[in-house]
Amino acid sequence: MKKKTQLIHGGIFGDETTGAVSTPIYQVSTYKQESVGKHKGFEYSRTGNPTRFALEELIKDLEGGERGFAFASGMAAITAVMMLFDKGDHIIMTDDVYGGTFRVITKVLNRFGLEATFVDTSDINNIKGEIRPETKAIYLETPTNPLLKISDIQAIAELAKNSGLLTIVDNTFSTPYWQNPLALGADIVLHSATKYIGGHSDVVAGLVVVNSEQLGEDLHFVQNSTGGVLGPQDSWLLIRGIKTLGVRMEETENNTAQIIAFLQKHPAVTKVFYPGLETHPNHEIAKKQASGFGGMVSFDVGSAEKADEVFSKVKYFTLAESLGAVESLISIPARMTHASIPQERRAELGITEGLIRISVGLEDAEDLIEDLANALK
Numbered sequence: 001m002k003k004k005t006q007l008i009h010g011g012i013f014g015d016e017t018t019g020a021v022s023t024p025i026y027q028v029s030t031y032k033q034e035s036v037g038k039h040k041g042f043e044y045s046r047t048g049n050p051t052r053f054a055l056e057e058l059i060k061d062l063e064g065g066e067r068g069f070a071f072a073s074g075m076a077a078i079t080a081v082m083m084l085f086d087k088g089d090h091i092i093m094t095d096d097v098y099g100g101t102f103r104v105i106t107k108v109l110n111r112f113g114l115e116a117t118f119v120d121t122s123d124i125n126n127i128k129g130e131i132r133p134e135t136k137a138i139y140l141e142t143p144t145n146p147l148l149k150i151s152d153i154q155a156i157a158e159l160a161k162n163s164g165l166l167t168i169v170d171n172t173f174s175t176p177y178w179q180n181p182l183a184l185g186a187d188i189v190l191h192s193a194t195k196y197i198g199g200h201s202d203v204v205a206g207l208v209v210v211n212s213e214q215l216g217e218d219l220h221f222v223q224n225s226t227g228g229v230l231g232p233q234d235s236w237l238l239i240r241g242i243k244t245l246g247v248r249m250e251e252t253e254n255n256t257a258q259i260i261a262f263l264q265k266h267p268a269v270t271k272v273f274y275p276g277l278e279t280h281p282n283h284e285i286a287k288k289q290a291s292g293f294g295g296m297v298s299f300d301v302g303s304a305e306k307a308d309e310v311f312s313k314v315k316y317f318t319l320a321e322s323l324g325a326v327e328s329l330i331s332i333p334a335r336m337t338h339a340s341i342p343q344e345r346r347a348e349l350g351i352t353e354g355l356i357r358i359s360v361g362l363e364d365a366e367d368l369i370e371d372l373a374n375a376l377k
Helices: 003-009 050-063 074-082 099-112 124-128 153-162 213-226 232-243 245-265 283-289 304-313 343-349 365-376
Strands: 067-071 090-094 115-119 135-141 166-170 188-192 206-210 271-273 296-300 329-331 355-359
Touching: 003 050, 003 232, 003 245, 050 067, 050 206, 050 232, 067 074, 067 213, 074 099, 074 188, 074 206, 074 213, 090 099, 099 115, 124 153, 135 153, 153 166, 206 213, 232 245, 245 271, 245 296, 245 365, 304 355, 304 365
Parallel strands: 090 115, 090 135, 135 166, 166 188
Antiparallel strands: 067 206, 188 206, 271 296, 296 355, 329 355
């Protein structure tokens, strides 16, 4: 089954009971049992809900895993995955991860004894030097947010397996349409489904897929115990969003290619970050492990003042948190998505005050380029 067909026909298609083509929204908390412990597969909606299960089966199929899970947000998904580990365990993580990921690791989960080291995982040698006896996993974000750095999933997964470690990949930017980390050797893949998978700025959600039945049992225990599950209406919205993921990702990439060509030539832009550029440090790795480069672009205009000028002038790019929607979005990571990272740490990573991140949407590319041209004057 080809990708676009799988987006529509994967998982559980429709409803056998009524013949409905769309999975129904099962707005229900509990289920009638014939006798104690004898039910039709569902007993309580924190443990399992038919609409959520249809979504979980769909993302499982799209990522090629053993079991899928839907959570109330991307951060709920990340937190649940981290709850697979014990006090004293150590995780090696990509250095310029999303600010919320950095915050939950360094401000919340560290209270429970989980340790983490942040390194530039785009160079595998940086990882090798940080593995210690208590290390249990390598957590990759690739492409990264907001510098679009690329890590070699296959090579790092091989290193992890040889060292007895799990490989976890945040696949939010690429989506399962462009990149499938489990096929490259990863053990766990996760998404902020709020972004491209939902795609319409109308739902907050997180998804996880694991590559083994044991990891599935372990993560379901955490999900059921802590209860950060996705509701049925939001599950239905994600199923609907996934059906158009392929056409959205392709059109977004077409728009992005035209915008990149414009930005590279503009005198007000000092640097462009995009893995599709041949000048990108790990362009060949990106080309090898993903079938597309996506619609996320970062570029530097030199200062916070110039960035503010751009924000004040754009008409079609909406200044907002988040990304991956049908409408184009613009933000300054240093003061928005990555504000929770200390300033000195941002400086080390290269997240400058003049760095602008755009999420290219589905508007006409000529309008978007004209909008940026007016803002950059």
